[in-house]
Amino acid sequence: NLSKRLETVASFVPKGAIVADIGSDHAYLPCYLVHKGIVQKAVAGEVVDGPYQSALKKVKEEGLEDHITVRLADGLEAIGESDGVDTITIAGMGGSLIVSILEKNPEKLESVHRLILQPNIHAKFIRKWALAHQWEIIDEAIVEEDAKIYEILVLERGQMELTEAEILMGKHLLREKSDVFLxxxxxxxxxxxxxxxxxxxxxxxxxxxxxxxxxxxxxxxxxxx
Ligand code: SAM
Structure with missing residues (x-):
């Protein structure tokens, strides 16, 4: 069973997408996406050997080697041109680390239509990055799990304007003002x-x-x- 946090990330993956999950750890998210029939093909990237081995093991256990390629690589370097990745998920890291991963290999984003990002802290850094790089935040979610609160940001290419309050708290989340948000x-x-x-x-x-x-x-x- 996937955590509520990752399930929410998964809910924003378009059906039939080709996904790269960067910092995949146990590859729970790509395994879930394939099992649910949401995607057929995914890349799981990990920069640290331990989690990379966990991802390899998990994918093998689940019998998903034909669907999920696990790569030991720094950030977006896990994505090859022939993969056809159109959706990237990055979850469970700080907002500034997520931004640094996106900024390090911008050419890897050229074929990508959607970014689904779940910063543990400092979502505002991602909103500022999106503003500066012509990505539009098309949706946001906020969930509570084990007494922690997580934000999920969904980006597609486009223009947007954000006020200072919206950069801090999120335009969609502000509009909704859910109990978890408050x-x-x-x-x-x-x-x-x-x-x-x-x-x-x-x-x-x-x-x-x-x-x-x-x-x-x-x-x-x-x-x-
Ligand atoms: N994405 C999973 C989740 O949300 O449950 C795992 C989150 S885990 C806290 C963060 C993972 O990101 C770690 O396994 C770490 O090794 C990996 N990581 C950190 N920096 C990375 C980078 N530059 N490239 C790839 N993976 C990275």
Missing amino acids: KKWNNEVKHWKKVLQSLEKAESTPEIIAKREELLHHIALVEEV
């Missing part, structure tokens, strides 16, 4: 206020003042919604 941002504001309190006690160096201002600004953005 919980996440209530928690964040509480946390920021605690950090602010501890900063008040610190010396007023320019860095501390800047940090304080940034926190106040973020709190104001979130409290407004």
Whole structure:
């Protein structure tokens, strides 16, 4: 059984897509996609040997070697031209790591129509990257699992505009304002206020003042919604 988090990622994979799952670990996501008949062909990429071996083992156990190619490679280097990959999933990493993977081999994105990204933290870095690289966020989801809250961003090529609040919290998620969304941002504001309190006690160096201002600004953005 797949986690709710990865199941939500899977729900955005178009039927018949050719998927590359980067940082696949046990290759749970590609195995699920093939078993469900959503995709026929997938690549599972891993940069670390341990998880790469786990992926190989899992794919073999499931008898999916004809459908899933497991590669030991850094980021998008796992994708070959002949694979015909049109959809990329990257889940379970920080937003900045996801962005650095996308930026490292931009030529690998040329044939790709859809990116499904699940940052554990800092989704805003992905939204900023999307804005700067002509990707449009066509959908977003937010789910809670084991007391953690995860955001899933779905990107296709296109133009969009985002306000500062939308970069931080997500245009679609803001529109929806689900219970999980409200919980996440209530928690964040509480946390920021605690950090602010501890900063008040610190010396007023320019860095501390800047940090304080940034926190106040973020709190104001979130409290407004
Ligand atoms: N995607 C799975 C999930 O969401 O459950 C696994 C997430 S796991 C926390 C992150 C995985 O990404 C690790 O197995 C790590 O080795 C892999 N990883 C990190 N940087 C990578 C990179 N540059 N290229 C490929 N894999 C990477």
